[in-house]
Amino acid sequence: MARITEWCAVAALMWLLPFSAPAATPGNYVAAVTRARVERVEQLKQVDGYLALTASGWLQPGANSVGSAADNRFEVPGAPAHLGTLQLAADGQVSLHLAETRGITIDGQPAAAVDVLHTQGPDGKQQPTRVGFGSSYLYVIENGTQRGLRAKNNDAPLRTHFPGFDYFPIDPSWRIEADWVPFATPHMLKIAYVTGTVSDTPIAGKAVFRRDGRTWELLPIDEDGRLFFVFSDRTAGRLTYGGARFLYAAAPKGGKVLLDFNLAENPPCAITPHVVCPLAPPENRLKLPVTAGEKKFDEAGK
Secondary structure, three states: OOOOOOOOOHHHHHHHHHOOOOHHHOOHHHHHHHHHHHHHHHOOOOOOOHHHEEEEEEEOOEEEEEOOOOOOEEOOOOOOOEEEEEEEOOOOOOEEOOOOOOOOEEOOOOOOEEEEEEOOOOOOOOOOOOEOOOOOOEEEEEOOEEEEEEEOOOOHHHHHHOOOOOOOEEEEEEEEEEEEEEEEEEEEEEEEEOOOOOOEEEEEEEEEEEEEEEEEEOEEEEOEEEEEEEEOOEEOOOEEEOOOOOEEEOOOOOOOEEEEHHHHHHHHOOOOOOOOEEEEHHHHHHOOOOOOOOOOOOOOOO
16 A cells, blocks of 8 residues: 555554453553553654654656745755755656755755655555755655655754644543454455555454443454554543544454554644645544554644
8 A cells, every 4th residue: 555654653652561351451441541652652752753744745747846936836944945856756756956066965965956766665664765955854755646845944944843642532442352353255445645645555344342331343454463453532632632543452362352542643644744644544443432552743842
């Protein structure tokens, strides 16, 4: 699935605690959730994360001017007034044509007048070419057939003065042991993104659980052996981010999967406008309020 890999979701608690059933909630559960929340914020604030993003946008075919001046197609803080142009070819290749090479680097080396910029690749596992200028740098990402610009500065205020999150009170009842129902054959789940693109993603099964006297289902994406749920609920748009929240779970074991909604996270696009995120598919839009996990992000602080 072609998607942006800067979601940077952290679910440390899932991998640290051997939870088995709600009735077996350990006595240090509240402290463990609190610790996991602190660790998530600390990881978000690490260098080169998405909190360092300062500019973004999607390239149009042909020339796309880049620089700090307002007359550029992409206004990038910290760049020369007119850095140059990003040329998007019909085959998706992107090249940078610099107005001036002095002080500009390509992957740490002096830049040439024209440089081909590599993306992170369709699987998100490649290292994109980094164009450096001062304390900032830019790179090109791909999402399906689209190519986009991202710029970062590790001194960005969002990273250096990140206010943290507001949370629902920790409630052990939202630590739910669900039944894992595998599909006989993989089903395809349509995942839409805020950009309007849609991808078909194979899923192996569903998590089924009881809450408030009703049965609910969630369909996860497999992410390197763990389950990744993109969901929304009746708090969306009011108390939580409207597009979706993220929840990670360990792989099913013995026909069960642990869903700890106290670890539900804001997606990156709830925190910065410079990241592309998936929207909750219709199958994962719960018609009940999930009053657990992170609330809507407020950059001004809590």
